[in-house]
Amino acid sequence: MDFLQMMQQRYTCKHYDPAKKVAKADLEAILEAGRLSPSAVNLQPWRFIIIEKPEDKAKLEPAIMQTNKLRFADVPTVVLICARTENPDNDVEHVLCKEEADGRFPDAAAKAAQRTGRCNFRNLHLHDALTWNAKQCYIAMTSMLYAADSLGVDSTPVEGFESDKVNAIFKLPEQGLSCELIMFLGHRKTDDSNQLQFRPKSRLSTDDIVTYL
């Protein structure tokens, strides 16, 4: 199946079968797609926190908005997609050291030049670091949604939750993190009402959204 076909047939799951868990290998592949996602200056300002134990789901439940409560009750795997709240020098350095280890710099001067360039870019976002980092998280989530679909795992991207509550429940600010998105992963109920045979995919037309100058 090509990528556009996958996009045409993927849909947001609304009703999960609680008996069908996400296989460990599938979850790992989905997280790998998140890890491989592009981000501005390769900062990778995200952390993915996996919740599968009933006691952890119970802790999270009060932060889930009413509209998502039913699917949350049944979904077997929940991923908190957290953004770092700041981008200090040592985070930039951490990435540069990994890139050096991965062979991306021919010499120390090349690494130093990259440090300057990336810090300049990062400095543009010192005042809105969390917002900037959250934007990168949306890219990672998109990669994971389609990776999931390619593996036959259903998903729901979720903004319908109270970020402040999640942060307090899991003590995320103490770790320099803020939960900006949640992703549900599982397998649809056979009668999930959002399946395309019941609710065909709908998007605005190309003319509505594309302008060629």
Ligand SMILES: Cc1cc2nc3c(=O)[nH]c(=O)nc-3n(C[C@H](O)[C@H](O)[C@H](O)COP(=O)(O)O)c2cc1C
């Ligand atoms: C950033 C984002 C947040 C979303 N939040 C929710 C949500 O909280 N609950 C939900 O059921 N669906 C949520 N959705 C799913 C959208 O409603 C869905 O993608 C859209 O209606 C298009 O339907 P489709 O994904 O089935 O093609 C969200 C989607 C995105 C991209």
